[in-house]
Amino acid sequence: xxxxxxxxxxxxxxxxxxxxxxxxxxxxxxxxxxxxxxxxxxxxxxxxxxxxxxxxxxxxxxxxxxxxxxxxxxxxxxxxxxxxxxxxxxxxxxxxxxxxxxxxxxxxxxxxxxxxxxxxxxxxxxxxxxxxxxxxxxxxxxxxxxxxxxxxxxxxxxxxxxxxxxxxxxxxxxxxxxxxxxxxxxxxxxxxxxxxxxxxxxxxxxxxxxxxxxxxxxxxxxxxxxxxxxxxxxxxxxxxxxxxxxxxxxxxxxxxxxxxxxxxxxxxxxxxxxxxxxxxxxxxxxxxxxxxxxxxxxxxxxxxxxxxxxxxxxxxxxxxxxxxxxxxxxxxxx
Amino acid sequence: xxxxxxxxxxxxxxxxxxxxxxxxxxxxxxxxxxxxxxxxxxxxxxxxxxxxxxxxxxxxxxxxxxxxxxxxxxxxxxxxxxxxxxxxxxxxxxxxxxxxxxxxxxxxxxxxxxxxxxxxxxxxxxxxxxxxxxxxxxxxxxxxxxxxxxxxxxxxxxxxxxxxxxxxxxxxxxxxxxxxxxxxxxxxxxxxxxxxxxxxxxxxxxxxxxxxxxxxxxxxxxxxxxxxxxxxxxxxxxxxxxxxxxxxxxxxxxxxxxxxxxxxxxxxxxxxxxxxxxxxxxxxxxxxxxxxxxxxxxxxxxxxxxxxxxxxxxxxxxxxxxxxxxxxxxxxxx
DNA sequence: CTGAAAGCGCTTACAG
DNA sequence: CTGAAAGCGCTTACAG
Numbered sequence: 001x002x003x004x005x006x007x008x009x010x011x012x013x014x015x016x017x018x019x020x021x022x023x024x025x026x027x028x029x030x031x032x033x034x035x036x037x038x039x040x041x042x043x044x045x046x047x048x049x050x051x052x053x054x055x056x057x058x059x060x061x062x063x064x065x066x067x068x069x070x071x072x073x074x075x076x077x078x079x080x081x082x083x084x085x086x087x088x089x090x091x092x093x094x095x096x097x098x099x100x101x102x103x104x105x106x107x108x109x110x111x112x113x114x115x116x117x118x119x120x121x122x123x124x125x126x127x128x129x130x131x132x133x134x135x136x137x138x139x140x141x142x143x144x145x146x147x148x149x150x151x152x153x154x155x156x157x158x159x160x161x162x163x164x165x166x167x168x169x170x171x172x173x174x175x176x177x178x179x180x181x182x183x184x185x186x187x188x189x190x191x192x193x194x195x196x197x198x199x200x201x202x203x204x205x206x207x208x209x210x211x212x213x214x215x216x217x218x219x220x221x222x223x224x225x226x227x228x229x230x231x232x233x234x235x236x237x238x239x240x241x242x243x244x245x246x247x248x249x250x251x252x253x254x255x256x257x258x259x260x261x262x263x264x265x266x267x268x269x270x271x272x273x274x275x276x277x278x279x280x281x282x283x284x285x286x287x288x289x290x291x292x293x294x295x296x297x298x299x300x301x302x303x304x305x306x307x308x309x310x311x312x313x314x315x316x317x318x319x320x321x322x323x324x325x326x327x328x329x330x331x332x333x334x
Numbered sequence: 335x336x337x338x339x340x341x342x343x344x345x346x347x348x349x350x351x352x353x354x355x356x357x358x359x360x361x362x363x364x365x366x367x368x369x370x371x372x373x374x375x376x377x378x379x380x381x382x383x384x385x386x387x388x389x390x391x392x393x394x395x396x397x398x399x400x401x402x403x404x405x406x407x408x409x410x411x412x413x414x415x416x417x418x419x420x421x422x423x424x425x426x427x428x429x430x431x432x433x434x435x436x437x438x439x440x441x442x443x444x445x446x447x448x449x450x451x452x453x454x455x456x457x458x459x460x461x462x463x464x465x466x467x468x469x470x471x472x473x474x475x476x477x478x479x480x481x482x483x484x485x486x487x488x489x490x491x492x493x494x495x496x497x498x499x500x501x502x503x504x505x506x507x508x509x510x511x512x513x514x515x516x517x518x519x520x521x522x523x524x525x526x527x528x529x530x531x532x533x534x535x536x537x538x539x540x541x542x543x544x545x546x547x548x549x550x551x552x553x554x555x556x557x558x559x560x561x562x563x564x565x566x567x568x569x570x571x572x573x574x575x576x577x578x579x580x581x582x583x584x585x586x587x588x589x590x591x592x593x594x595x596x597x598x599x600x601x602x603x604x605x606x607x608x609x610x611x612x613x614x615x616x617x618x619x620x621x622x623x624x625x626x627x628x629x630x631x632x633x634x635x636x637x638x639x640x641x642x643x644x645x646x647x648x649x650x651x652x653x654x655x656x657x658x659x660x661x662x663x664x665x666x667x668x
Numbered sequence: 669c670t671g672a673a674a675g676c677g678c679t680t681a682c683a684g
Numbered sequence: 685c686t687g688a689a690a691g692c693g694c695t696t697a698c699a700g
Contacts, residue, residue, distance in 0.1 A: 060385060080403065107421050
């Protein structure tokens with residue numbers, strides 16, 4: 001028999017209204033009355049039922065988070081950032097993934113319709129952007145954490161990073177260590193981040209007087225296999241390259257392997273740079289130079305933006321950008 | 335102005351009770367009435383408010399999950415397993431971490447007291463076992479996902495794996511490939527899993543007539559650095575070893591590095607085996623032979639056990655054990 | 669400074 | 685087969 005506000009009121013000989021007031025610190029109330037009520041609350045160990053408070057207030061103090069999958073290497077960082085911020089503000093995080101495809105989305109949609117949470121953080125599962133936009137237009141407060149897509153002309157609040165300048169930094173670093181003939185292994189071309197990373201990287205080389213020939217930019221898909229294949233094919237085709245820039249770390253791991261397998265050394269013969277800076281990057285052999293994506297900070301920023309909106313701050317209409325930073329390790333420097 | 339059950343009732347010219355009945359499929363009701371109500375529900379796009387249903391029913395259809403941190407290499411797997419099962423049963427997953435220490439636990443405790451969820455899945459954050467036990471005794475339905483601790487004599491429902499026989503399998507494999515002088519780098523000795531892994535491994539070697547000397551079992555802490563240090567010190571001390579068994583993969587990565595740094599080859603001179611089989615294990619150079627912990631299956635099993643309990647199945651009083659399996663890769667086989 | 673009453677949006681005996 | 689009413693446990697005008 002859980003105790004309720006009525007029990008507290010009876011024991012303290014006041015109305016439920018008064019108990020509610022001391023609970024929420026609203027309205028003027030006699031200090032001695034308040035003290036008495038507080039004593040009873042402590043004595044009974046009373047805690048208001050979240051379910052009742054939620055219904056009465058019309059909110060849940062819960063934020064939903066939709067992500068494609070939980071097993072991606074950097075997903076834990078984003079989640080941890082979001083959870084830390086939400087938790088500190090006494091919000092809960094209700095987690096949704098798209099792992100089971102359409103059925104997952106159906107369940108998610110049901111929870112949205114039932115108003116199980118007050119707002120949404122989302123890393124867009126591929127192919128769900130239209131649906132997400134619909135929810136946004138219907139008035140669901142949300143913040144997108146955008147690691148891949150370029151949402152041209154879209155006004156959904158977004159937290160992103162600097163794909164273009166991160167890639168440019170990687171290019172400058174390679175130029176500095178004297179590499180002029182890089183191979184680039186990209187992500188899928190449908191992603192905005194792929195376009196930006198390619199552009200940022202190639203434009204720096206072009207400006208430096210070392211334009212990258214089209215055959216040196218090979219299409220990948222963010223997998224380790226893409227790194228292996230990209231390097232192998234370049235070698236088989238007789239291409240001359242002294243560096244590889246991969247659009248993510250997993251791909252870079254594959255590139256390193258293919259380079260070593262071919263009898264070349266990393267970084268002496270070929271320097272390798274990744275993108276993401278997943279936890280394993282520094283543990284890899286050799287440790288991987290890479291563009292650090294601030295995933296945790298992005299998760300934090302997204303959560304903070306959403307909470308600020310609940311408190312009345314208007315959602316920003318331009319993306320919040322947290323800079324990516326280049327991290328030098330042994331895969332580019334002996 | 336969200337539409338409510340009253341709107342549906344009015345439009346269908348029935349009582350809220352009747353609408354509730356067609357919603358929940360309870361009680362006998364005229365098929366034509368039901369059809370009419372369903373039509374109105376569709377027409378209005380009505381979905382019952384989760385908040386109101388929760389209060390009326392006294393449950394939330396939400397399961398809490400408490401984990402130490404979201405950034406551990408295998409955490410995503412456990413979470414994904416749990417989420418997939420919960421989602422399929424239309425349950426939500428409310429995520430809690432212990433990342434901010436005592437403050438985190440305070441927030442968590444507040445949510446427990448407020449009954450924000452119906453049951454709990456927990457990977458015990460170090461030092462919180464007494465608190466968890468208290469919650470269990472107070473009647474909070476829970477299932478422990480036990481990757482480290484041995485809860486001797488404890489009756490909290492648990493899902494675990496076979497640490498002892500997994501380590502024994504690793505030992506047998508090393509014997510099969512002719513290694514008789516392994517080095518063991520353990521986890522912290524306060525963990526039950528450390529004790530079991532050490533015991534499973536050393537007893538197989540002892541039975542095979544190759545007892546492992548005490549100096550060959552070095553205390554580690556599950557970090558990469560422990561692997562590096564353990565191997566370096568063994569080499570410095572002039573120990574003769576032809577294999578290393580590490581109590582987790584991260585540590586094994588470090589061991590591999592230290593071995594290579596010393597001019598030795600893996601696996602020709604020293605074979606290396608890890609434990610966990612984190613996603614990177616197969617991507618490592620060389621790919622790591624390791625004991626596979628079925629983290630995703632453990633997450634699934636824990637969730638299923640909890641849901642079954644909600645449906646009336648008594649919680650099992652002995653641990654659910656999902657076997658660990660040995661996975662051979664290049665770090666033990668050239 | 670305090671309380672009675674209505675309301676949040678459902679579910680569920682109870683009665684017919 | 686169907687509905688009026690009470691109840692879930694709070695919050696919040698409104699009145700005093």
